[in-house]
Amino acid sequence: MSNSLNHKQQHNLKQTLELKPNSPLWKRVPTKDEYGNYLGDFMIMIPRLKAASSDHQKQTLDKLNAVLHRYQEVVVFADLNLKMNLLWISVRPVKGVILDIVSAIIESVPEAKLISDRPPR
Template identity: 50%
Template sequence: MSASPLAPKPPPSTALKPSAFAGLQPDEPLWKRVPSRDDAGHLLSDFRMIFPGLRQKNGIRQQHTLRIINAVLHHYGSWVVFADLNMRTNLLWVSIRPRPGLTLEIPAAIKTLVPEALLLAPYWRR
C-alpha cells in the first residue's frame, strides 16, 4: 500500500543547523570559534546579549526562551552566520553579515519577546 499523495508532509525542521565548527570542544574560547569573515572574505559584525537568570529557570522556561531566540535568529537566517548561547554565563553571541541597523534590529526583536534580555555593547572588529 502506498502513501496517499494528499497525506500531510512533516514540517521542515526549524532547528539550527550544526556549525561548521562542530568538531571543536564546547569549552574552547569564543575567539577560536567565532568567524571573523564570511565565505567571501567580508568582515562580520557581532552583538552580544545577556539573559539574567536563564540558567536558574526551570527546564520548560529555558526551552521556551531558547525557542524564541531560535525563531528570531531563523527569521534573520540569511544574515546570521554564527550564534552561541553559553548557558553557564547566560551570554548569547551572534555574528551577522553587516547591514546598517541590524545589530540593533535583531536584539530588539529578541528583547520584545524576552523582556529580561539585555543588549551588551555591539562589538565591531577592525
C-alpha cells in the first residue's frame, strides 16, 4: 500500500472535515475502505464544546483538524456532532493507530475524553 493518498482520497478527507448539516451518521460512516478492508472507529467526547464561545469552538476545531491531518494516511472519516459534543473517527486497520490519534487529540484538546466500553469479563 502506498504511503501517500491519491487526489480523490485527499479530497474526500477535506470534505469530511467541513462543517455542514448531514444525514444521520449511520448512513454516512464507511465500514470498509476502497480495498474492502474493514475500518476501525471510535468516539471522543468534548464536554461543553457546544456551550463554549464561538472563538473557543473554532480553536478546538482547528486543533482537531491539525491532528486529523497529521494522520490523514489512516483517517478515512471524521464527524463532529456539536449538538452532542461527539467526534466520530473511522480509521484504516493499522496497529496502534487509534491510541496514537486519541493521545494526540487529548494532548491538543485536554478536555477530550475517549468513549469506550468495558471489555467482556
